[in-house]
Amino acid sequence: MNQYFLTGLLLVLGVVLHIDWTTAKPPAKKADQLPSFLKVCHRNAPDLDTCVRESYEELRPRLMEGIPELYIPAMEPLVVPQVKMDQDSGAIYLHSVYRNVKVTGISKHTVNELRLEPSKLKFILSLTFPKLHMESDYSIKVSREGKIMMMPLLGDGHCKVDLVNITMRTELIGQEYKKNGANFLKINTVKVKYELSDVHIHLDNLFNGDKALGDRMNEFLNENWKALAEEVRPLMTKALVDILRASVDKLFASFSYDDLLPM
Numbered sequence: 001m002n003q004y005f006l007t008g009l010l011l012v013l014g015v016v017l018h019i020d021w022t023t024a025k026p027p028a029k030k031a032d033q034l035p036s037f038l039k040v041c042h043r044n045a046p047d048l049d050t051c052v053r054e055s056y057e058e059l060r061p062r063l064m065e066g067i068p069e070l071y072i073p074a075m076e077p078l079v080v081p082q083v084k085m086d087q088d089s090g091a092i093y094l095h096s097v098y099r100n101v102k103v104t105g106i107s108k109h110t111v112n113e114l115r116l117e118p119s120k121l122k123f124i125l126s127l128t129f130p131k132l133h134m135e136s137d138y139s140i141k142v143s144r145e146g147k148i149m150m151m152p153l154l155g156d157g158h159c160k161v162d163l164v165n166i167t168m169r170t171e172l173i174g175q176e177y178k179k180n181g182a183n184f185l186k187i188n189t190v191k192v193k194y195e196l197s198d199v200h201i202h203l204d205n206l207f208n209g210d211k212a213l214g215d216r217m218n219e220f221l222n223e224n225w226k227a228l229a230e231e232v233r234p235l236m237t238k239a240l241v242d243i244l245r246a247s248v249d250k251l252f253a254s255f256s257y258d259d260l261l262p263m
């Protein structure tokens with residue numbers, strides 16, 4: 001398997017992951033007040049971290065069902081009806097559609113770290129997901145100058161991806177500003193880091209159902225998951241940062257800092 005072949009695959013994979021998450025927008029619904037089930041913590045409380053942790057645990061079952069008032073989509077399962085990706089730049093031609101994308105396993109996470117540092121307007125969250133399972137119907141066509149390793153990458157069917165033991169750490173750093181006399185937060189910095197232990201991929205019906213070629217491709221993907229995962233890391237990290245930023249921006253634009261974390 002040569003370099004171009006790998007590059008083609010990386011593009012496909014990176015793109016799939018990127019779009020699965022970014023299109024998962026929560027329903028736009030404006031709320032004036034924080035939902036009553038949200039346990040609010042006080043900024044200067046000595047037990048702030050304990051309070052925040054308790055608040056999170058209480059919120060957790062609702063988080064998985066989605067909280068439109070807080071711009072949070074349902075997380076278990078996370079469903080995206082359709083994702084499209086087309087690229088036709090330079091040597092790479094890519095056309096792909098993913099339908100009925102479903103991610104399960106998000107609710108089974110453990111919280112490693114959940115910390116607020118109000119003095120620095122810093123928020124830290126680290127979660128571990130034992131396994132995330134993704135399924136979708138897909139259609140992919142990729143070529144590099146018409147060919148990748150003497151053949152186009154072509155497939156149309158069902159795909160499944162398992163990600164094993166993912167630990168994700170997120171750090172948000174904000175800045176205060178005044179709006180209508182109240183203190184609001186604007187997030188300036190979003191940092192995301194993640195590690196994962198294993199990946200299993202299966203693409204059904206590759207190469208018009210040519211089983212030998214399809215099996216070879218799947219084998220290649222699974223054997224090289226580490227290299228593939230490293231290659232898609234920048235794209236994946238950027239996708240996660242963008243999604244997080246979009247969600248928290250909406251939350252922080254809708255509720256003042258004084259409401260979310262009163263003195």
Ligand SMILES: *[C@@H]1O[C@H](CO)[C@@H](O)[C@H](O)[C@H]1NC(C)=O
Pocket residue numbers: 165167195196197
């Ligand atoms: C899960 O990943 C972490 C690193 O992020 C590692 O320390 C731990 O040993 C892994 N656990 C398993 C069961 O693979």
